[in-house]
Amino acid sequence: MVSRKHTSPPQSPADRILDGLNDNQREAVTAIDGPLLIIAGPGSGKTRVITHRIAYLVRVVGITPYRIAAVTFTNKAAREMRQRLVPLLGQAAEQLTASTFHAFCANVLRREGERIGLDRDFVIYDDADQMALVKRALTELELDPKRFPPRSVLSGISAAKSELLGVEGLAHRSGSYWDEIVVRAYERYEDLLRQCSAVDFDDLLLKTYQLFERVPDVAQKYQERYVHFMIDEFQDTNVAQYAIARQLARHHLNICVVGDPDQSIYTWRNADIRNILSFQDDYPNAKLIALEENYRSTQTILDAARSLIASNTQRVEKDLWTRNGEGVPIVIAEGYNEEEEAQFVIREIQTLTRNHESVVGRKKSGPSLGDIAVMYRVNAQSRALEEACLRYGVPYQVVGGMKFYQRQEVKDVIAYLRLIANPDDDVSLARVINLPTRGIGQRTLDHLARTARDAGTSQFAIIKSLSDGSALDQDAVISPFTARAKTALIGFGNLIGSVAEERENLDLLDIIDAVLERSGYQRWLLDQERGEERMENIQEFRASARDYLHLGRTESLTAFLESVSLVADVDSMEDRADAITLITLHQAKGLEFPVVFMVGMEEGLLPHSRSVDDPTQLEEERRLCYVGVTRARERLYLLRAFRRGFRGMSGGSEPGTPSRFLLDIPQELLAAPTQPKRPSTRSQRSSVSRAGADSDSRPESAGKRQDAVRRTRLPTPPRSDNRERSFGTARSVRSTRAPNVPGQRPMR
Known part of the structure; x- marks a missing residue:
């Protein structure tokens, strides 16, 4: 008798x-x-939901990808979205609009901006460019930058624009002398732009919103095109972004x-x-759906996060x-x-990188350095x-350091x-007018x-x-310049004119080469300190331009140039480099790591001193702490220092107070305290003995709220001679309490 294999019917789309x-x-x-x-909620698979929703609209409902837009807040997130859609949609994914809000608007303005007077070849000024222009505006208005800091003035202008306020709109809301200064600077700043x-x-x-409001046929064109408009990280939108989204969804009302x-x-x-x-x-007819199942963290970490944010x-x-199980307790240390x-x-x-067993029971050699992040409130x-890290030979990367495109030679x-x-x-x-030097002095400039x-x-x-x-009036133009300056x-x-004239006959790499050669910049750069290293950055920059050669x-x-202007800090972060990640809590948004250390859990730092007297700002500080906690997949450490020496904290003269956020975490979620470990060398022993002696003599005020926070005293790590990976011998200072057996929370 011949047996027949049972085949399942093919799945429907x-x-x-x-x-x-x-x-x-x-x-x-x-x-x-x-x-x-x-x-x-964090770790609930929202990116998967967005991509599968797009695929459902295309494959099941029959919506053309060209008629779907999905916007998010970083190029990295937009790139990930497109990559996830390729297996679901194939080449059709290329027709989808998936980008950041700013890139979406830049594209609209590049196509339609002439309708409101924008030059088609407008440039996008980054933060440094904006600061330069604000400083120039203040100088021309004869306003003292020490009295009216350019950064604060620019912040006021930015806040106005994000609320869709032009110069006149801000002037009508002006209620103080400072507001009047910002209005004057805003007006001159706009003239300079x-x-x-x-x-x-x-x-x-702002200009995209104005375009849609002032030119109805352009608004209608995009409203009819986008049958579905989706926004990721909606909690991070400003007034202008939400207003644009509402404009685009006005026709079909399919806004997700x-x-x-x-967060x-x-x-x-x-x-x-x-x-x-x-x-x-x-x-009012909007449907609300909550994603509450977390695929990232242990239940212990989630319970701590829930207790923290409940206030x-x-x-x-x-x-x-x-379903990841309870996991190991959270460590709070001082x-x-x-x-x-x-x-x-x-x-x-x-300790962790030498020997570690995953909390979900899978044996592995231990987390790599790239699995570990140390997060903090301020740089x-x-x-x-x-x-x-340098002293003990631990490789690291700092996210938010100087971005590649912000390096001097690249700029x-x-x-x-x-x-x-x-x-x-x-x-x-x-x-660049005098770079390399052309003998053009400051008086000429x-x-x-x-x-x-x-x-x-x-x-x-x-x-x-x-x-x-x-x-132009030749007498007025020529008279200020000497013959040498004029030459x-x-x-x-x-x-500049010669390269610009040849632009249509040169590809992008040829233009870059022409600039480097004709300006003398390449020869000049190689003569500078670290010239060869800096020239390598130029070559890397040149290589990045290859992706644009297929365009006209x-x-x-x-x-x-537009893509360079829109690069964000986190976009340049290396994916799981063989190094620990040092990163601010703000920059960690959207990331996850098996092991997370949060340092600086002190009043005045987290929450920040600027926020403690403002209930609204205090809530944002708590949300920031919540974001940090929920980056952790398996292990979470919360650390604080008794004294901290840099400005903004106690200055080393007064003991710090544990962050109020530590007190929000139930003690049953915390590791039991352990006794200090004896260091293995004399230098280590003297270091810890000194710390111990100082801690024994702390004033009574330093102990306030301490009993409510279990803590581990901190031993000194051994020093490694191999700065690449050899870590020497170290003992664990985690709790002696055994980890909980992984369990499963019942489905609801």
Whole structure:
């Protein structure tokens, strides 16, 4: 008798897309009509829901990918979204609009901006460019930058733009002398942007909103195109972003927003938590779905996070749970100062990377260095950590250090390219007009800026008029310049003009090479300190331009410069490099690590001293702590220092107070305290003995609230001679209590 193999019937497109999703995820994927609010807790698979929802719309409902837009907040997230869609949609995924909000708006303005007076080749000014322009505006207005700090003025301008306020709108809301100063600076700043044919980041949003409001046929074009509009990380949107989303969804009303009020941590960037909290007021028929099953962390970590955030009032209630088991207890530890705090981190890293068993029961050799992150509230905290890593030979990467595209030599070449694309860019001109030196002195530069301002034109237009006798008042233009200065300016103008004229006949790499050679910049750079190393950065920059060679010769330069302007800090982070990650809590948003150390858990640091007297800001500090806690998959360490020496804390003269957030975590979730370990060397012994003696003599006030916080004293890690990976011998300082047996929380 011949046996026949049983074959299962092929899955339908819907079954393939929904396979592996939990009930709430399925509901979110298949809810396709009308407004939808998805409250997605950390680690709940929201990116998977978004991508599978898009696939469902395309494969099951029959929506063309071209008619779907999905926006998020980093290029990395947008790239991940597109990559996940390729297995689900194949080549059709290329038709989808998946980008950051700013990139989406830049694309709209590049296509349609001329309808509201924008130059098609506008440049996008980054933070440094904006600061340069604000400083120039203050100088021209004769306002003292010490009395009116440019950074604060720029912050005021940015806040106004994010709330869709132009100069007149801000003037109507002005209620103080400072407001009047910001209004005056704002007006001059806008004039300078127009002269430079430039926009800043906030303009990308503001001008897109204005375009849709002022040119109805353009708004209608995009409203009809996008049948479905989705927003990831909705809690981080500002007024302008939400307004644009509402404009685009006006026709079909299929707006889906995904976010978590408990992770709203960017108010200082003008994010408005009210957007997500009031979504159902704006769309009364909106459906609400909560994603509560967590695929990232242990139940112990989730219970700590829930207890921590429960004190906040601006939130939507949810109950995170997981099938990952209870996991190991959370360790709260105290060091005498930030150096001892850092030493504890290194000791634990050495222990964990030598021998570790995953909390879900899978044997492995131990977490790699790339599995470990150390998180902190402010950048200044990285100093002690970096010194400890260097001292004990632990490789590390700092996220949020100098970005590649912010390096001096790279910025120089970018400035040349921006001038070629847009000669009116005064900020770029000021950067490279005398780089390498051309004998153009400061007096000449001052004359050039003043003449351009008086003529109401760009500085390059003045330079051009020196050589071609254009329609500008020649006497007014020529008289301020000596013959030598005039010759130098004309030479620079001819350099930029010649490459610009050849732009249509050169590809992007040829343009870069022409700039490096004709300007003399390459020869000059190689003669500088670390010249060869810096030239390698230029070659890396040149290599990054290859991705744009498939575009037209004119379009490639514009597209490349736009992409450079829109790169975010976290986008340049190496994926799981063989090094621990040092990162601020803000920058850690959206990331996850098997092992997380949170340092600086002290009043005045987390929560920050600027926030403790403001209930609204205090809630954001608690959300920031919540974000840090929920980055951890398996192990979580919360550390504080008895004394901390840098400005903003106690200055070393007064003992610190444990963060109130530590007291929010139930003690049953914490590891039992252990006795200090004896160091193995004399230097280590004296270090810990000194810390112990000091701790025994602490004033009574230093002990307030201490009993409520279990803690581990911090031994010094052994020093390694091999700075690459050899960590020497170290003993664990974790709890002697055995880890809980992995369990499973019942399904609800």
